Amino acid sequence: MKVKKSYGQNFLINEGIVQKIVASFLEHNNCHNVLEIGPGKGALTTYLTKEDLNLKAVEADRDMAEYLIAHDILSHDQIINEDFLRLPLDKIFDQQQFSVIGNFPYNISSQILFRIKKYSDIVPFMVGMFQKEVAERIVSKEGSKIYGILSVLIQSMYDVKLLFNVSPGSFRPIPKVTSSVIMMKKKENYVLPCDEKVLTQVVKLSFNQRRKMMRNSLKSIVTDAELFSHDYMTKRPEQMQLEDYYNLSNLIENQNK
Secondary structure (H helix, E strand, O other), X not given: OOOOHHHOOOEEOOHHHHHHHHHHHHHHOOOOEEEEEOOOOOHHHHHHOOOOOEEXXXXXXXXXXXXXXXXXXXXXXXXXXXXXXXXXXHHHOOOOOOEEEEEOOHHHHHHHXXXXXXXOOOOOXXXXXXXXXXXXXXXXXXXXXXXXXHHHHHHOOEEEEEEEEEOHHHEEOOOOOOEEEEEEEEOOOOOOOOOHHHHHXXXXXHHOOOOOOHHHHOOXXXXXXXXXXXXXXXXXXXXXXXXXXXXXXXHHHOOOO
């Protein structure tokens, strides 16, 4: 199979890393339904099919999907030959919960995460491979220079952990970057303490001008002048904890009421 750059393909060939990813996933996974994103030649898939799982895989590359079927790695019923970013995820397992695993295409990895977050009510768990730089942003905390939109919005729904790094030599073709595997677990018995749309707007406006104080970044959505005197408004985005963003989102939503 020839690598297609348009699909961001880098095949994982390090068997030890493959086994480590699958072991990390199985150790914490509580869902019988499992969706693999971007199975490629089936490195992870081969191990997953040996487990008692209701496994399906999304593979956008038609040639790769046919390869998996031709080599008896997956059946026609298990392969979804579509673009993950356009899939209605609640239809895959008839609105039942499922976990996600994958060596994600790096060119759309952030979009994959936001898609998972959109369906967080049915996706409680994920183990995935990312570019190390992206993985570090996902798990970063306030005060860090890489703390940003991805950090706040993903951590608003999930507990996240960087499990281990993977060297470029573990792939073919060899990428120019180091990779990392992260785990995401949906927060148990948890309800987001603010409106999700307002939070998303506040976070994106803030970090799109991350060098400015909050009062300058948010002036387009603050209609109550008294809010500008709040302590939050003198902070910069990376100084705000998750709870600060929740509280500020509530203040903005309830202004002028």
